Amino acid sequence: MSAVIENHHNEHDHHGPAKGLKRWFYTTNHKDIGTLYLWFSFAMFLIGGAMAMIIRAELFQPGMQIVEPEFYNQMITLHGLIMIFGGVMPAFVGLANWLVPMMIGAPDMALPRMNNLSFWILPFAFFVLLSSLFMEGGAPNFGWTFYAPLSTTYAPPSTTFFIFSVHIMGASSIMGSINVIVTIMNMRAPGMGLMKMPLFVWSWLITAYLLIAVMPVLAGAVTMMLMDIHFGTSFFNAAGGGDPVLFQHIFWFFGHPEVYIMILPAFGIVSHIIETFSRKQLFGYSSMVWAMLSIAILSFVVWAHHMFTVGMPLAAELFFMWSTMLIAVPTGVKVFNWIATMFKGSITFETPMLFACAFVVLFTLGGFSGLMLAITPADFQYHDTYFVVAHFHYVLVPGAIFSIMAAVYYWIPKWTGNMYDERLGRLHFWLSFIGVNVTFFPQHFIGLAGMPRRVPDYALQFADWNMVSTAGAFLFGFSQVFFLFIVVKTVMGGKQATDQVWEGARGLEWTVDSPAPYHTFSVPPKVS
């Protein structure tokens, strides 16, 4: 393999990146595009986070203090859309860009020009979405789930711009997914069979198929909205013979796989990190792959558990309750495998491992509340309360987002050639860990006690825990500004990282130099 590395050292001299801004606009290099995606998602994470701060500040005490209900609804809508489509998803695509080619020993993504395009349309999508804040009638205000007819007949005029931006995001995701699939299917180094692929690659292969399957469904839903708003159709308008519940079926047929799109890559990342810092081979590789496949397939037959209260027939309620509970089985298998990997390992707790351990515990906690939500009769009490808010924030924040942070700490020495500051990293972890739990754990209580979600004001019995939750949210929020500082500091400089970086790290990406040269694996490595 060393011969391979020699090879692209030479190449590096006369085929480096272009100079200045052009490098970023014209780039077709998977590493550059990965970097763009990651910085873009970080920016969106901070914007969406600022909106969360506005939401939590308003909820600090009962009564209306800093915003009006109208604006509050715009904030919850944009917070959700930006965090999902602008924060978590592009971050995972960025990681895929950086890591998939290096992990499978490919020189780049299979479709580099499309790769450039799929990134560069994203900023426009979010420019359009955010500009709606300054339009007459305000930004979309119907929640990220945009249920019709609130999002059609009763929506502000800016909804048309929202639809346009969702279309662009969808196009970007589909192009990104096609690229990932084509790369993985065609460009693996000789000897790397499917069942030898690193789990992150597997997780992204499955995720990409999910994206291709459901993004067009979302596009269909928003197009039907567009028709209802502007072209006189009545898909979702009961007065015209349409069906508002149809919207929810279409939306959640997209929405539930979407949830797993945001967690499957996290499974891949955490598997690598636990394996590395336990200095022990991952337990049950093939069962991990099968578990991810089962979760992905099941995700297509559980969507209506988001709709237990819409008045479906008993048979449908029972079917969706049982199928949803079934997801606990493969998810459990994954958690057990991670723990079995740690068992009798030789563990150290660097920052990526701290985030990965917190991921296992807190994601499982979110899984437990998910299991409770699957129980239909109990869901009648939980549905659309803060219990649900607590549940999905537990799987998305200390779930998806912790895994992204873990990935950044884990791979940043490979990307920049510099070690991050371990003490600052650990501090960032503990601040985030405390912040996230202080924010979201009390929301279980206020939800069970009866506080609905998406309200700008609440009855007095919910006051205490809302105050605690807001305090936690600000701690968590400011910790992420600290994260930005740590990342910038690492990019600027730091202790030189070795090629392997971590003692227990295995995989092709650790065989190239740190920082990884602009072009890697121009000649495919041999995988035994």
Added chain:
Amino acid sequence: MTNVRNLICTFKTQFIVIAFALSSQLSAEWDALNMTKGATEISREVYDLHMLIFWICVAIGVLVFGVMFYSMYAYTKKKNPVAATFHESTKVEIAWTIIPFLILIAMAVPASKTLQTMYNDEAGDINIQVVGYQWKWQYRYLEDDVNFFANLTTDLDEIYNKVPKGENYLEEVDEMVVIPVGKKVRFLITANDVIHSWWVPAFAIKQDAIPGFINTAWTIVEEPGIYRGKCTELCGKNHGFMPIVVKAVEQNEYDSWIAEKQAAAIAMAELTEKDWTAEELVARGEALYTTNCVACHQVNGQGITGIFPALAGSEIVMNDKARNIEILMEGVQGAAMNSFSYLSEVEMASVITYTRQSWGNAQNGDGEIVAPKDIVEYKKNKI
């Protein structure tokens, strides 16, 4: 010496008293942190299910996290410099696939049974149609021809922190839904504009109110009392401000309440015949405007630019009586303005007259009033 002993003694008793007070307060607070047991057999079943699943999750959590924390503690690099090499076992994988599956079946059986009971949608002794509007609820007692709206009564000054908040802040309405205890009450739930959701935690009822659909839910309340709930589906600006209050009473009290409501409806019908002055109509109209119109068109009639049109200075409100009545009766297709045809003739005339007389509209426009008779006339012509 005795003094000191006395002092210690007092401290002791005080400590016990405080500790006792604290613990009872804690347990009370603990109840406020959990799902309500509610006031019906079903709600208790749901609570039991909730606790069952909760404790199963706790047990699994203790076991799984126990092994994990033990590994994190016992197998650090310091204590275990060389890791073991095992990395797969089909037997173990099969075991931890099958065992959770069996636990899930144990959960699914009681849950499915409870769900079946909840889905009994036979007619009730009393059937009440519940209609969600932006942002209030309408209740129609189908057998007794009683019909009213329930609006939030919490004062805007309380919401905007100008005066202290009352005990039932955001959980109080002008008319409670009255139901008798011990009878099967069935709710037929729908909506007039967007989707709402009717939730009373004490009955374990949460059903979406969807335009074009009628969802059903039923309850048999055991104890008289006041039960408070909320709208739980985002329905626009005032989603957080449309509570539900149900009052369960003994049968005789319920009967007299129904009689009272029916008598009031007859009295209202008689008022339609009367000749009204502008002042009388404006006086009635102002209160109606506050409960029905202010949310969108605002107290000053200016609306919200770009979303809800202004009534002050509006050509229709000032000069086009016929169109004005038509809009209130039929709503505006494709816009947030709904039909308010459920208002009585007197109410309809009052609220229109109020808008035609306020904010300088009378001076700048024709200044005519709309009388209850005009509304009767409109309804006749329409037929």
